[in-house]
Structure formats: structure tokens, C-alpha cells
Amino acid sequence: MIALLMRDLRLAVRAGGGFGLGLAFFLIVVTLVPFGVGPEGKILARIAPGILWVGALLACLLSLDRIFALDYEDGSLDLLVTAPVPLEGVVSIKALAHWITTGLPLVVAAPVFGILLHLPQGAHVWMVISLLLGTPALSVLGTFGAALTVGLKRGGLLLSLLVLPFYVPTLIFGAELVRRGAEGMNTETPLLMLAGITAATVALVPFASAAAIRVNLR
Amino acid sequence: MSMLSVEGFAVSRGGLPVLEGLSFSLDAGHALVLRGPNGVGKTTLLRTLAGLQPALAGTVSMPPESMAYAAHSDGLKSTLTVRENLGFWASIYATSDIEPALERMNLQSLETRPAHSLSAGQKRRLGLARLLVTGRPIWVLDEPTVSLDTASVALFAEAVRGHLAGGGAALIATHIDLGLNEASVLDLTPFKAKTPEEGGMQGAFDEAFL
Numbered sequence: 001m002i003a004l005l006m007r008d009l010r011l012a013v014r015a016g017g018g019f020g021l022g023l024a025f026f027l028i029v030v031t032l033v034p035f036g037v038g039p040e041g042k043i044l045a046r047i048a049p050g051i052l053w054v055g056a057l058l059a060c061l062l063s064l065d066r067i068f069a070l071d072y073e074d075g076s077l078d079l080l081v082t083a084p085v086p087l088e089g090v091v092s093i094k095a096l097a098h099w100i101t102t103g104l105p106l107v108v109a110a111p112v113f114g115i116l117l118h119l120p121q122g123a124h125v126w127m128v129i130s131l132l133l134g135t136p137a138l139s140v141l142g143t144f145g146a147a148l149t150v151g152l153k154r155g156g157l158l159l160s161l162l163v164l165p166f167y168v169p170t171l172i173f174g175a176e177l178v179r180r181g182a183e184g185m186n187t188e189t190p191l192l193m194l195a196g197i198t199a200a201t202v203a204l205v206p207f208a209s210a211a212a213i214r215v216n217l218r
Numbered sequence: 219m220s221m222l223s224v225e226g227f228a229v230s231r232g233g234l235p236v237l238e239g240l241s242f243s244l245d246a247g248h249a250l251v252l253r254g255p256n257g258v259g260k261t262t263l264l265r266t267l268a269g270l271q272p273a274l275a276g277t278v279s280m281p282p283e284s285m286a287y288a289a290h291s292d293g294l295k296s297t298l299t300v301r302e303n304l305g306f307w308a309s310i311y312a313t314s315d316i317e318p319a320l321e322r323m324n325l326q327s328l329e330t331r332p333a334h335s336l337s338a339g340q341k342r343r344l345g346l347a348r349l350l351v352t353g354r355p356i357w358v359l360d361e362p363t364v365s366l367d368t369a370s371v372a373l374f375a376e377a378v379r380g381h382l383a384g385g386g387a388a389l390i391a392t393h394i395d396l397g398l399n400e401a402s403v404l405d406l407t408p409f410k411a412k413t414p415e416e417g418g419m420q421g422a423f424d425e426a427f428l
Contacts, residue, residue: 003309007295007302014297075291079348082268082287083310218271 001085001093008097011070018066022059022102023109029055030113041118048117049127049178055113056106056131057138057167063102064142065159067094068150068213077150081217087210091147095140095206103135119182126181130194134174137198140205141166147212169197221246221284221387222267222356227276228411229259229266235274235411236262242404246355249378249388249398254406260391261290263406264360267389286311286354290361292345296334300325300344303333308351319350322377324370338365346374350381357381357388363396372397 012019033051037043071077080090110131111124119127145163149155177190223243228235236259244250252260266273268287294303304316320326323343333341342365349357357378363371375397378388382400390396 003306007298007306010302011295011297071293074293074295075289076293076295078265078270078289078291079287079293079307080310081270082285083307084283084312085310 001089004080004085004090004093005097008094009100012097012101018063019101020105022063023105025062026055026059026106026109026113029058030116033117044118045120045182048114048119049123049175049182051117052110052114052119052127053130053134053171053175053178056103056110056135057171059106060102060135060138060142061160061163061167063098064146064163065149065156067098067143067146069146069155072150077213078217081213087213088206091143091206091209091213092140092202095136095143095202098142099136099139103131103139106135107131122184123178123182126178126187129181129191130174130177133191133194133198134170137170137201138167140198140201141170143209144205144212147209147216150213150216170194173197220244222278222280222389224267225277225279227263227266227278228274229262229271230274230411231259231262237406237409238275238411240276240406240409244356244387244389246385246387247382249382249390249401251396251398251401251403252389252391252406253393253403258406258410260406261360264358264389264391265289268358280356284354285356285358286349286352287358288345288349288360288362290364292341292348294333294341294344297332299330299332300336301329303344304347304351307348311352311354313351313353316347316351319347322350322373322380323347324373339367339370342366343370343373346377350377355386357386357390359388359390359392361392362390363392363394 030052034044037047068077071080081087107128110127114124114127142163144166145159148162149159152158173190173194177187177194180187180190220243225241227240228238230236240263242250252263254260264287265271267278268285298306301316304319308314308316320329323346325340325343325347328336328340333344336344346362349359363374366374371394378396378398381388390401
């Protein structure tokens with residue numbers, strides 16, 4: 001299992017791996033929005049939590065199709081399924097590797113990018129907390145979409161359509177948490193909801209993803 | 219002692235039955251070569267035995283966790299080196315020593331090369347070296363000698379022989395002569411499934427939509 005994680009991380013940082021792809025996309029979104037909306041700090045500060053969350057979500061979506069497609073193409077998915085490791089575990093590890101290469105850099109970069117969007121001072125810490133709690137759910141839910149579309153040529157569009165509805169609750173509670181935090185309101189409810197969504201997806205979705213892979217490999 | 223035995227086996231591809239009424243058994247120290255024209259269902263049979271798809275009918279009995287499967291593609295990561303590729307599979311199968319496998323498949327001189335710089339035959343040899351690090355007694359091999367030169371085929375036959383001598387067994391689908399004279403041959407053509415119109419069994423029709 002650890003070998004699989006190390007392999008995926010190593011693949012991600014080698015040439016053509018896709019590490020930093022999400023981060024670059026996130027940076028592009030965050031720098032372009034002020035040009036589109038105008039430089040007025042008040043408006044930017046108001047929309048910053050939402051923009052940062054949407055940016056993080058789309059950046060995450062960008063690299064989802066790589067989770068299983070590459071392993072499917074070179075045949076290692078077949079071999080992993082027949083190997084003495086539970087497929088649910090393989091899925092969880094793949095989600096973890098995806099999160100480390102995509103979600104974690106976003107969490108680290110968000111406070112810096114928040115400055116570009118005039119994110120209020122007190123909201124930075126909430127931005128980090130909400131992304132830290134929410135992005136694992138994005139990666140795990142993504143494995144389900146990736147598992148359903150594995151083996152499809154150009155399944156990327158279908159993958160986005162399948163996964164986006166599942167991302168909505170995370171987006172709502174994540175952005176709400178930052179907004180409330182910025183305004184000094186009570187943050188307990190969105191915090192608990194966000195944590196609950198993540199805990200539930202991490203616990204349940206790997207089973208669904210593994211089942212989808214088994215069906216797709218037939 | 220029979221390691222793998224198959225009774226009344228039927229397999230389907232894309233919801234259509236391709237093979238039926240297949241029974242054979244494989245003893246420790248023996249190899250069975252599957253032959254038959256393209257499309258007869260060799261790959262489907264091996265995938266079913268490997269547990270990648272359900273059988274239509276019949277039973278398979280073998281010890282648990284005893285099979286190593288090698289497909290058409292080798293499952294190599296092109297940006298990892300030969301050593302890293304092999305080491306990964308060794309740790310997945312909880313074995314650690316990859317040196318004998320590198321040596322047997324004549325890959326030592328290539329071990330620091332990334333897999334994308336290998337030739338097709340060298341990749342194939344690396345794919346077969348993966349079998350050696352699994353430590354599994356039953357090898358299920360699908361066209362193992364594709365793109366191998368004569369010397370490498372001999373090398374591969376030698377590896378299979380060594381595996382059989384160590385109490386292993388091998389089930390090999392191939393078109394060419396491996397030089398494994400001791401292996402028995404099973405031609406799959408007589409087991410070709412009848413179509414439903416001829417009174418053959420119905421496949422799981424809905425599978426075509428999955």
C-alpha cells in the first residue's frame with residue numbers, strides 16, 4: 001500500500017506527471033478574476049471565498065481523469081486488481097495520492113492567493129481550515145467518477161458531469177465556512193457539515209469506486 | 219497433486235458466450251499451453267480465471283492467493299526505471315528480492331534505465347520478470363512471447379522450466395512454439411460455445427450494457 005502511494009507520488013513529480021497542474025490553474029483563476037470583476041477591494045473581498053473555492057474545485061477536477069486512466073492504458077490496473085491488495089485500499093491510496101499532489105498544494109497556496117483577492121485578514125485561517133477539511137472529499141468523490149469512466153476514450157466530459165453534482169455540498173459548506181469566519185459569525189454548523197461530508201465520503205465512496213472498476217474491467 | 223482444476227467452465231465476452239464445457243486440471247510442476255485461432259476466447263478464459271470477470275458457469279478450484287496473471291500489456295510505468303518498476307510489484311506481492319528476477323531475465327545492465335527508453339522486447343522481459351517477483355505458484359500468461367527474439371524466448375522458456383521445477387505450474391496462451399516440450403497442449407476450438415440459435419446457453423444479456 002505504501003509502495004503504491006510512493007509510486008503514484010513519484011509518477012506525479014516525474015516528467016509529464018501533472019503535479020502542479022492544479023496549482024497553476026488555481027493561480028490563473030485567482031489572477032484573472034480581479035481583471036474581470038474590477039479592482040474594487042470591497043467587491044473582491046465579498047466574492048473571494050466563493051472564487052477561491054470554485055477555483056480549488058475546478059483545479060481538482062482537472063486532474064481527476066488521470067487517477068485510473070493511465071493505469072488502465074498501460075495495463076497495470078488489471079494487474080493491481082489481480083494483486084493481493086484489496087481494491088478498496090487501492091482506491092483509497094489513489095485518492096490520497098491525488099489529494100497530496102492536488103489538494104494539499106491548494107491548501108498551502110490559498111492564503112497567498114487570498115491576498116490577490118483581498119480576502120479579509122481574519123478569513124485566511126478559515127480558508128485554510130475549510131480547504132483542508134473539504135478537499136479530501138473532492139479527491140475521494142473524484143475516484144468514483146474516474147472509476148465509472150475508466151476505459152472510456154475521452155471520458156473527461158462525462159467525468160465532470162458525473163462528479164460536479166457531488167461537489168456541490170462541499171462547495172456550499174466550504175465557502176459558507178469562510179464567509180462566516182470572515183464576518184466573525186458562528187462557524188460551528190458549516191464546519192461540522194463540511195467535516196461530516198468528508199468523513200462520510202472517505203468512509204463510503206472507496207467501496208463504490210472499487211465496485212465500478214470491477215464492472216468496468218469485465 | 220492438482221493445483222488448478224476447472225470443471226464445466228463457460229466464459230463470455232461482451233455478454234456473448236465464447237467457450238463452454240471446458241474442463242482441465244493442472245498439476246504442480248506442469249505447464250499447459252492453450253491454443254486456438256484468434257477470437258476463440260483464450261484471453262477471456264485467462265481473464266476469467268484471474269478473477270477479472272465472472273464465469274458464466276462451472277467451478278474453478280485452486281489454493282487462495284496462488285495465481286499471478288500477466289496480460290498483453292506489461293503494466294509498466296514509462297517514467298520509472300526498470301528497478302523501480304520491478305521493486306513496486308515486489309512490494310505489492312510482499313517479496314523484496316528483485317535481484318534474481320533481474321538476473322534471470324537478463325536485465326541487470328538496464329536496471330537504471332527508465333522504462334520508456336526500453337525496446338518492446340526489453341519491456342516484455344521486464345513484464346515477465348514481474349512474474350518472478352510475485353512468488354506465486356500458478357502463472358497465468360497471455361501471449362507471453364510477443365515481441366521477444368529467439369534468445370529471449372529461450373530465456374523465457376528457461377524461466378518457466380525453473381518455475382515448474384520449483385513446484386510451480388503455468389497456464390500459457392500462445393501461438394508460437396515455446397520449446398517447452400514437456401508442456402501439454404489444449405486446443406480450445408472444440409469448446410467453442412454454440413450460439414443460442416443452435417441451442418447454446420444464453421449469455422448474461424444485460425452485461426452488454428454495463
